Structure formats: C-alpha cells, structure tokens
Amino acid sequence: MSVVSIVKCGDYEQKRIDRAVKESLSLIGGLDRVVKAGQKVLLKVNMLNADPPEKAVTTHPALLRSVIRAVKEVKGEVIVGEAPGIAYKDIEKAWHVTGLKKAAKEEGAKVINFHKVERIDNSQNKQVPVLHLAGEVLGSDVVISLPKLKTHNFTLFTGAIKNLYGCIPGFHKKELHRLVPRPEDFARLMIDIFAVIKPDLAIMDGVVGMEGDGPAAGPPRKIGVVLASQDLVALDAVASHIIGYAPFDIDITRVAAERGLGEGKLEKIEIKGAPLSEAKIEGYQLASSINTLLNKVPGFVLFAFRHLAPWVLKIKPVIDKDRCTKCEECIGHCPTEAMKMGKDCPIIDNKRCIKCFCCQEFCLERAVGIKYNWLAKRFQI
Numbered sequence: 338m339s340v341v342s343i344v345k346c347g348d349y350e351q352k353r354i355d356r357a358v359k360e361s362l363s364l365i366g367g368l369d370r371v372v373k374a375g376q377k378v379l380l381k382v383n384m385l386n387a388d389p390p391e392k393a394v395t396t397h398p399a400l401l402r403s404v405i406r407a408v409k410e411v412k413g414e415v416i417v418g419e420a421p422g423i424a425y426k427d428i429e430k431a432w433h434v435t436g437l438k439k440a441a442k443e444e445g446a447k448v449i450n451f452h453k454v455e456r457i458d459n460s461q462n463k464q465v466p467v468l469h470l471a472g473e474v475l476g477s478d479v480v481i482s483l484p485k486l487k488t489h490n491f492t493l494f495t496g497a498i499k500n501l502y503g504c505i506p507g508f509h510k511k512e513l514h515r516l517v518p519r520p521e522d523f524a525r526l527m528i529d530i531f532a533v534i535k536p537d538l539a540i541m542d543g544v545v546g547m548e549g550d551g552p553a554a555g556p557p558r559k560i561g562v563v564l565a566s567q568d569l570v571a572l573d574a575v576a577s578h579i580i581g582y583a584p585f586d587i588d589i590t591r592v593a594a595e596r597g598l599g600e601g602k603l604e605k606i607e608i609k610g611a612p613l614s615e616a617k618i619e620g621y622q623l624a625s626s627i628n629t630l631l632n633k634v635p636g637f638v639l640f641a642f643r644h645l646a647p648w649v650l651k652i653k654p655v656i657d658k659d660r661c662t663k664c665e666e667c668i669g670h671c672p673t674e675a676m677k678m679g680k681d682c683p684i685i686d687n688k689r690c691i692k693c694f695c696c697q698e699f700c701l702e703r704a705v706g707i708k709y710n711w712l713a714k715r716f717q718i
C-alpha cells in the first residue's frame with residue numbers, strides 16, 4: 338500500500354522545519370531506504386522564476402536546507418538542480434532571489450542548471466514522439482522532487498509530478514505548450530516524463546502554498562504541512578485533496594493512476610502522521626476550472642467556439658498597462674507568438690492564444706491577469 342506522511346509545521350523556522358522533514362521521512366520508513374552512502378542524489382527544486390521565498394512561488398530555502406541535511410546524514414552526495422523556463426541570463430538572479438543557492442551552498446551541496454539534453458524515444462505519444470530531458474537528472478542515482486504546493490491555472494494543481502517539467506532544459510518547455518495545448522494531453526505528456534524519470538521520493542513544501550492564480554500570480558496561503566512519499570501519485574492525490582480538489586479532478590494524477598504509476602485513490606493510501614481530516618483546509622481558493630471544462634468539449638465544438646463564436650466562452654489573458662514595465666519576458670515565453678509589444682504594454686492576438694498562461698507565469702510584475710466572460714465565470718466554481 339502506498340504511504341504518505343503528513344507532518345504539521347506552522348512556519349519556516351529552521352529547527353522546526355528540520356524536525357518536520359525528519360519526521361516526514363521517518364514515517365515513510367526512513368531516508369536510508371532510498372539513499373545509500375556515496376550515491377549521487379539530485380534534489381529537483383521548484384524555482385519558477387526570481388521571486389523571494391515569501392511570495393510562495395518556489396520551494397522554500399529552509400525546506401531545501403533540511404532535506405540536504407537529511408541526505409548528508411545518510412552520506413549521499415547532494416546536487417540541487419533546476420531548469421526554469423526563464424532566459425539563461427536570469428537564472429542566476431533566480432537562484433539568488435529565491436535564496437535557494439545560498440541555502441544549498443551553505444549546506445555544502447552543488448548547484449547546477451540543467452543543460453545536457455538527452456533525447457528519449459516517446460513514439461507511443463503521437464503529439465510528442467521525442468522527449469528532451471536533462472542528462473543531469475537521468476544520470477543521478479536518486480532523484481527527489483521538492484515541489485511547492487500550489488494551484489495552477491493550466492493544470493489546476495502543481496505538485497510532485499508537475500515539478501518534473503523543469504527537467505526539460507531550456508526552451509523545449511515552451512515548444513511543448515504549443516504542441517500540446519489541451520490540458521488533458523499535457524497531463525499525458527507530463528506522465529510520459531514522469532515514467533522516464535521515475536523519481537525515488539518527493540518531499541513537498543506545503544507550509545505556505547499558493548491559492549488562486551497559481552503557479553506564480555496567486556496569493557500565498559498557509560497550509561501548515563510537510564508531506565513525503567515514495568509514491569508521487571499518492572502524494573499529489575493527498576496534497577490536492579488537502580486544498581479542496583477531488584484527486585481525479587487533476588488530470589496529471591488521474592492519468593498517472595490509469596497508467597499504473599502510483600495510487601490515486603485516497604481510500605487505498607495509508608496516511609501516517611497527522612490525519613487527513615486535520616490537514617484539510619477550508620475555503621482554499623482553487624484555480625480556474627475552465628480547463629477541465631475545455632477537456633470535456635469535443636475538439637470540433639471547441640474549434641467552432643474559438644473561431645466562429647468566440648464570444649460564447651471567453652477566457653483570456655489581459656495586461657495591466659499600469660503595472661507593465663515592458664520587459665518583454667511574457668513575449669519571449671509565449672509559445673504561439675501571440676504577443677507583440679504595443680505602445681504601453683504587450684498586445685495579445687487572441688486568435689493565436691492557446692490560453693496556456695505562460696505569460697502570467699513569467700511576469701514578475703504580476704501585470705498579466707485573466708479575464709472571463711459571464712459563461713466562463715459560471716463554470717469556474
């Protein structure tokens with residue numbers, strides 16, 4: 338039976354989070370079951386962009402410190418890595434602003450930006466027959482995913498499995514959004530990636546998560562938990578339930594469970610530590626569920642809506658020109674080249690826009706919002 342540990346932790350005070358991480362690992366059988374002395378252990382943090390820890394966009398550096406300490410205790414060689422979708426020149430800034438590099442260095446871990454690309458045959462997936470994954474990840478003895486618990490306007494929820502999207506080096510990520518615009522197809526792609534990497538463990542930062550417009554533009558929200566599991570599907574199922582989703586509302590969890598890569602049914606998951614009923618929080622602001630709806634609409638109907646009667650169901654990114662600094666980050670990340678700079682801020686060609694919300698994800702000024710018409714609002718629940 339899959340086991341997920343839930344440990345209550347109210348803040349990021351280092352001693353408290355050290356204890357929480359240790360306990361979460363001990364409840365699932367101890368880290369020495371996963372890491373052997375001398376093994377190369379890759380810690381995949383979630384470092385989306387250059388946001389400070391208090392914005393709850395990225396894995397908190399205190400949690401990273403605790404995990405490095407735990408891995409060193411069992412004599413693993415620690416490497417902390419990431420490949421955020423931001424421009425290469427900005428990655429160093431992100432390591433700095435998030436506090437992740439400082440934490441890693443002070444704890445004696447190596448920090449790397451993934452750049453080696455390995456081509457993996459994925460021909461069972463017609464949309465993406467070849468995966469480009471980080472050689473640094475595939476070459477590690479042990480991979481541990483360290484996600485932040487957040488909502489996500491495209492996938493609804495981002496956790497242990499979605500965190501692996503950052504194992505695609507450079508701008509391949511952007512291309513994939515263009516190739517796979519439907520959320521359910523994107524979930525299948527994520528599970529292809531997950532099946533290749535097969536992380537050994539995930540430890541989730543759910544002390545302060547993000548609600549609403551995740552993964553980057555929502556407000557932080559205290560959840561007060563650290564979760565750990567060797568079954569990433571089970572961990573995501575539990576985490577999404579804590580914030581108010583039914584686990585199979587999340588395409589990534591459902592597809593992973595269908596493919597037999599882990600357990601997604603709560604009744605078949607053994608919870609150790611705090612009971613699920615105590616960890617669950619009420620009134621969490623979920624992400625827009627418009628993408629769930631779009632999954633259920635047949636392709637030809639969607640085509641008709643988008644091209645013949647786009648006013649029927651409208652959800653679109655909008656730019657707040659007063660906040661925009663014209664940095665062009667969003668333009669660089671738009672996978673369909675739907676954006677170009679206007680007089681005061683970028684202009685979006687709604688015919689080309691696939692509603693991936695990468696523009697919102699990468700705007701550090703929080704100048705990209707989402708606009709819904711009345712029908713779209715109705716389905717947002």
Ligand code: SF4
Nearest residue numbers: 661662664665667700
């Ligand atoms: S919307 Fe945001 S990312 Fe885009 S140009 Fe303006 S400030 Fe930069």
Ligand code: SF4
Nearest residue numbers: 671690691693694696
């Ligand atoms: S405009 Fe924004 S939401 Fe639309 S395709 Fe480009 S990045 Fe995605």
